[in-house]
Amino acid sequence: MIDIGYDAAHLLGALVLMTSFALLYQRRLFSLLNVFTVQALALSGAAAWQAYAHDEPHLYITALLTLTLKAIAIPVALHRIIQRLHIERTVEPALGIGLTMVAGVSLVTLSILLVLPVTENATALTREDLALSLSVVLLGLLMMISRRNAVSQVVGFMSIENGLILAAVGVAGMPLVVEMSIAFSVMVAFIIFGIFLFQIRERFETLDMRKIESFRGESD
Amino acid sequence: MTLLFVALLALFALAVVGVAARRSPWVGTAVYGGTAAACGLIGLWAVEALVGRGGVAAAVLPIGLPWIGVHLRADGVSAFFLLVVALGGVTASLFGWGYERAHARALAHHAADHTHGESGPVLPFFPLFLAGMSLVLLANDAFSFLVSWEFMSLTSWLLVLSTHREPDTPDAARLYLVMAVLGTACLLLAFGLLVGTGGDYRFDAIRQHPPEAGAAALTVLLVVLGAGSKAGLVPLHVWLPLAHPAAPSHVSALMSGVMTKVAVYALVRVLFDLLGEPMWWWGGALMAAGAVTAVMGVLYALMQDDVKRLLACSTIENIGVIVIALGLALVFKASHTPVIAALALSAALLHVVNHSLFKSLLFFVAGAILTATGTRDLNRLGGLIHRMPTTAVLALIGAAAISALPPLNGFVGEWLLFQAILNAPALPEWSLKIGIAVVGAAVALAAALAAACFVRLYGIAFLGRPRSAEAGRAGEVGRAMLAGMAIPAALCVALGVLPTLVIRLFEPAVRAMVQAGPFDDRSYQPWIWLAPTSAIGNSYNGLILLAMIAALSVALVLAIHRWASDRVRRSIAWGCGHDGADPAALSQYSASSFAQPIRRAFGGTVFNARDRVDMPEPGDTRPARLTVRWTDPAWAFLFTPVRRAVNWLADHVDALQFLTIRSYLTLMFAALVVVLALVAVVRS
Numbered sequence: 001m002i003d004i005g006y007d008a009a010h011l012l013g014a015l016v017l018m019t020s021f022a023l024l025y026q027r028r029l030f031s032l033l034n035v036f037t038v039q040a041l042a043l044s045g046a047a048a049w050q051a052y053a054h055d056e057p058h059l060y061i062t063a064l065l066t067l068t069l070k071a072i073a074i075p076v077a078l079h080r081i082i083q084r085l086h087i088e089r090t091v092e093p094a095l096g097i098g099l100t101m102v103a104g105v106s107l108v109t110l111s112i113l114l115v116l117p118v119t120e121n122a123t124a125l126t127r128e129d130l131a132l133s134l135s136v137v138l139l140g141l142l143m144m145i146s147r148r149n150a151v152s153q154v155v156g157f158m159s160i161e162n163g164l165i166l167a168a169v170g171v172a173g174m175p176l177v178v179e180m181s182i183a184f185s186v187m188v189a190f191i192i193f194g195i196f197l198f199q200i201r202e203r204f205e206t207l208d209m210r211k212i213e214s215f216r217g218e219s220d
Numbered sequence: 221m222t223l224l225f226v227a228l229l230a231l232f233a234l235a236v237v238g239v240a241a242r243r244s245p246w247v248g249t250a251v252y253g254g255t256a257a258a259c260g261l262i263g264l265w266a267v268e269a270l271v272g273r274g275g276v277a278a279a280v281l282p283i284g285l286p287w288i289g290v291h292l293r294a295d296g297v298s299a300f301f302l303l304v305v306a307l308g309g310v311t312a313s314l315f316g317w318g319y320e321r322a323h324a325r326a327l328a329h330h331a332a333d334h335t336h337g338e339s340g341p342v343l344p345f346f347p348l349f350l351a352g353m354s355l356v357l358l359a360n361d362a363f364s365f366l367v368s369w370e371f372m373s374l375t376s377w378l379l380v381l382s383t384h385r386e387p388d389t390p391d392a393a394r395l396y397l398v399m400a401v402l403g404t405a406c407l408l409l410a411f412g413l414l415v416g417t418g419g420d421y422r423f424d425a426i427r428q429h430p431p432e433a434g435a436a437a438l439t440v441l442l443v444v445l446g447a448g449s450k451a452g453l454v455p456l457h458v459w460l461p462l463a464h465p466a467a468p469s470h471v472s473a474l475m476s477g478v479m480t481k482v483a484v485y486a487l488v489r490v491l492f493d494l495l496g497e498p499m500w501w502w503g504g505a506l507m508a509a510g511a512v513t514a515v516m517g518v519l520y521a522l523m524q525d526d527v528k529r530l531l532a533c534s535t536i537e538n539i540g541v542i543v544i545a546l547g548l549a550l551v552f553k554a555s556h557t558p559v560i561a562a563l564a565l566s567a568a569l570l571h572v573v574n575h576s577l578f579k580s581l582l583f584f585v586a587g588a589i590l591t592a593t594g595t596r597d598l599n600r601l602g603g604l605i606h607r608m609p610t611t612a613v614l615a616l617i618g619a620a621a622i623s624a625l626p627p628l629n630g631f632v633g634e635w636l637l638f639q640a641i642l643n644a645p646a647l648p649e650w651s652l653k654i655g656i657a658v659v660g661a662a663v664a665l666a667a668a669l670a671a672a673c674f675v676r677l678y679g680i681a682f683l684g685r686p687r688s689a690e691a692g693r694a695g696e697v698g699r700a701m702l703a704g705m706a707i708p709a710a711l712c713v714a715l716g717v718l719p720t721l722v723i724r725l726f727e728p729a730v731r732a733m734v735q736a737g738p739f740d741d742r743s744y745q746p747w748i749w750l751a752p753t754s755a756i757g758n759s760y761n762g763l764i765l766l767a768m769i770a771a772l773s774v775a776l777v778l779a780i781h782r783w784a785s786d787r788v789r790r791s792i793a794w795g796c797g798h799d800g801a802d803p804a805a806l807s808q809y810s811a812s813s814f815a816q817p818i819r820r821a822f823g824g825t826v827f828n829a830r831d832r833v834d835m836p837e838p839g840d841t842r843p844a845r846l847t848v849r850w851t852d853p854a855w856a857f858l859f860t861p862v863r864r865a866v867n868w869l870a871d872h873v874d875a876l877q878f879l880t881i882r883s884y885l886t887l888m889f890a891a892l893v894v895v896l897a898l899v900a901v902v903r904s
Contacts (some may be wrong), residue, residue: 094882107893110897112898113900114897114900114903117900117903118899136893141892144889145882145886145889170584
């Protein structure tokens with residue numbers, strides 16, 4: 001029983017990480033959102049599985065929150081934003097896809113090398129989980145800096161949050177308050193980004209950061 | 221301590237008076253009179269504390285940081301340095317009163333002349349500066365110490381800025397501010413190390429838990445940097461020759477004569493008291509720094525043509541001597557020979573009071589010369605002995621004292637220092653035995669060069685013939701200024717003749733720091749003989765020396781008059797023997813030509829000094845011109861490269877302000893990855 005629990009948790013965590021990689025090479029906004037939805041679903045599944053395997057019912061709430069907010073509400077809202085604003089559906093990455101993937105793989109290596117020696121006393125599941133979630137966080141950051149489109153930066157930001165929740169779920173005994181606060185912070189960030197997108201669109205008629213940067217007061 | 225608090229409060233109140241009543245004609249008299257009275261009270265309290273009860277008194281004031289308050293404590297060392305501050309305060313107030321009145325008159329005289337612009341305020345900051353220095357000496361916790369230290373720096377900075385119309389002042393003030401901030405930052409870190417993780421900033425707590433070896437070594441380094449930049453240790457001295465002369469003369473006297481001593485107090489307090497048992501190399505490092513400072517300081521002084529700048533450079537030399545004595549005391553304390561340590565510390569403290577006296581006196585003389593002639597350039601002075609006879613006599617006392625001529629006080633201080641140096645063979649470390657001999661040679665060189673330096677100052681300024689019309693028109697200064705000069709001059713003679721009295725006075729301070737007195741292994745001590753112990757049988761008696769010198773001088777003068785002056789003298793017709801009126805008086809020795817041999821001997825290597833003679837072609841009627849170029853090694857090798865590096869860094873870091881959001885994110889991401897990689901490498 002324990003073995004199956006470990007394997008399933010490992011599988012779900014790995015799925016979150018895989019979708020992070022998938023996020024890195026999406027060239028279209030809608031497929032980006034779809035992959036993000038898959039990631040949120042995997043995260044939700046991981047939380048639910050932890051709740052079931054470790055008999056911690058409050059993790060069901062986390063799973064539910066993730067499911068409703070990240071897998072349903074946010075992708076739907078972003079879909080509508082993209083449609084209403086008539087945003088160009090293809091995104092041009094700032095960094096080449098191949099290079100990004102290489103960087104992503106090395107980040108995963110780094111987090112494994114970092115986490116495994118540091119957490120020698122913890123259980124195997126915790127160690128793997130921490131390594132996975134740190135990789136997800138780093139990949140989210142990498143996504144934020146390797147894209148020029150505002151929507152994909154929002155998605156990168158939220159995938160960082162996913163990584164944090166994955167860590168919170170994996171470590172036993174994490175109180176619910178933290179997860180609530182993380183969920184709310186994502187919500188707030190989403191609202192802020194939404195408003196920003198509308199405002200930016202109204203003023204500059206583009207969401208391409210390269211064009212927006214030239215409007216800053218200090219440059220040239 | 222009530223008396224002390226009354227005096228300090230009076231100083232703060234006088235600052236308020238100086239601001240509130242700045243337009244009324246009596247404000248100068250009130251502030252300077254009040255400051256002199258308050259300093260007199262402080263001095264009386266200090267003497268009473270030293271004589272009466274070894275000087276320990278403590279108080280906690282419920283002001284400042286909540287739950288911490290301000291801890292004040294006066295022990296022997298504080299009381300002794302308070303006495304130095306008070307003496308400087310009294311004489312500077314007296315002199316400053318006359319000086320400012322004379323300058324106000326000159327200003328009214330030249331009302332139409334725009335170059336004599338209105339100067340900034342001095343009155344409010346003068347008592348505050350004295351109060352700040354006193355508070356540093358009284359502080360008994362790190363917070364109040366640093367706050368008072370910074371208060372002292374800022375008030376003196378404002379006093380320097382009072383002459384902001386003069387072209388050199390803004391740069392000097394800026395440099396001073398930078399160096400003061402640097403010094404305070406070092407002291408801040410040093411106290412942080414001293415306190416450690418305990419978090420108790422009272423000195424009593426620090427004393428009970430001295431830091432361990434590594435932290436202590438770092439603390440020593442930081443304190444020497446922090447207090448040394450205020451005192452003028454080479455190579456942190458660069459601001460002294462600029463900032464000290466820029467202030468009005470009585471403030472220059474306080475900055476050079478007294479504020480540097482407050483920095484010495486910080487060294488004594490931390491190295492001898494707070495850090496517990498010393499290591500021998502602390503003293504070795506201090507001595508090395510002091511030896512370099514002493515020799516370099518006097519060489520700088522020999523290069524200067526500006527009277528006040530020369531005096532500021534000579535302060536550097538004297539600080540070097542004091543620091544050498546402190547280093548010796550530390551070495552002997554570390555090697556458990558407290559009696560010799562007491563001898564060296566007595567030499568240091570005696571030189572502290574000596575230097576405060578004769579340096580104040582000489583800065584007052586410079587102020588008097590400035591008042592009488594309007595110039596500080598040695599090459600425009602000359603012949604003042606005929607026009608300012610009283611000032612000339614007082615200046616001669618000051619110059620002789622600072623050149624360490626017996627029977628004046630400068631000699632006694634250096635004599636004590638050499639007695640301590642001669643004890644070096646008692647030390648176990650061979651490096652010290654040899655090193656101290658080298659340091660002794662450096663002190664001897666510095667003393668000889670200092671004598672040359674002050675022969676030059678006195679000879680060029682007071683002897684010979686006037687080198688400019690202003691010097692020829694000079695007249696004696698007012699009574700207040702003369703009195704301000706006469707007090708330190710009289711004390712210079714008194715301390716030289718009867719040094720035992722003052723050494724007895726600060727014995728409690730020495731005992732508190734090295735747990736022994738200078739006269740410990742001798743049962744009987746006549747008050748007239750200075751015969752410290754360990755002085756290997758040597759002794760000094762100022763009275764006998766005075767009598768001998770007086771008798772020999774009288775005999776010499778009589779002999780010269782009898783056999784030399786009576787002879788008939790013949791002078792050649794064209795008058796180049798200066799027997800008649802010399803029309804230009806330019807054929808005399810000038811300040812630069814007097815210094816030329818020494819500049820040739822030392823300046824070529826140390827300062828890269830070069831003389832260049834611009835000789836006109838035959839038939840050309842323009843005059844030949846000799847120009848001297850020299851570079852300051854401290855600027856050339858330390859400060860200019862540092863300044864360039866800072867500017868370069870600032871220029872390049874500036875670009876960071878104008879990046880895009882994505883670049884900022886990338887930078888943060890890179891920093892995070894680097895930190896994580898570091899952790900990974902370190903942990904595996």
